[in-house]
Amino acid sequence: MKRMLWGLALVASVFxxxxxxxxxxxxxxxPTFPEGGTQQEMPPDTKAPPPRGLSAAKVGQQIQxxxxxxxxxxxxxxxxxxxxxxxxxxxxxxxxxxxxxxxxIAQSYAGDRKIVDKIKIRGQA
Numbered sequence: 021m022k023r024m025l026w027g028l029a030l031v032a033s034v035f036x037x038x039x040x041x042x043x044x045x046x047x048x049x050x051p052t053f054p055e056g057g058t059q060q061e062m063p064p065d066t067k068a069p070p071p072r073g074l075s076a077a078k079v080g081q082q083i084q085x086x087x088x089x090x091x092x093x094x095x096x097x098x099x100x101x102x103x104x105x106x107x108x109x110x111x112x113x114x115x116x117x118x119x120x121x122x123x124x125i126a127q128s129y130a131g132d133r134k135i136v137d138k139i140k141i142r143g144q145a
Contacts, residue, residue: 080100086129103133107134109136
């Protein structure tokens with residue numbers, strides 16, 4: 021009889037632990053922010069290294085490498101000159117699509133440098 025009572029007490033205690041607490045809802049409401057209120061910006065991370073841009077030479081080389089490796093630009097001759105403020109693209113392409121692709125590639129690597137487009141399209145030159 022004692023074993024049965026101990027077993028029943030053990031089962032009851034395990035079952036009681038599995039029940040969610042009844043004094044709070046099973047979910048919580050996400051925080052809200054007042055309308056029109058200003059959010060404070062986080063202070064800068066003082067331990068992070070300062071952001072460093074790539075040198076003009078590296079940017080120019082990356083763009084030139086990508087232009088040369090792009091199959092859609094295989095039969096084109098494009099040149100790239102980069103400095104601290106701009107990237108200049110020169111050369112001749114066959115189609116408007118190749119022209120747009122070359123500009124997109126340059127923009128993706130140029131960072132905040134201005135793109136100077138001196139590419140000519142065959143037939144429009």
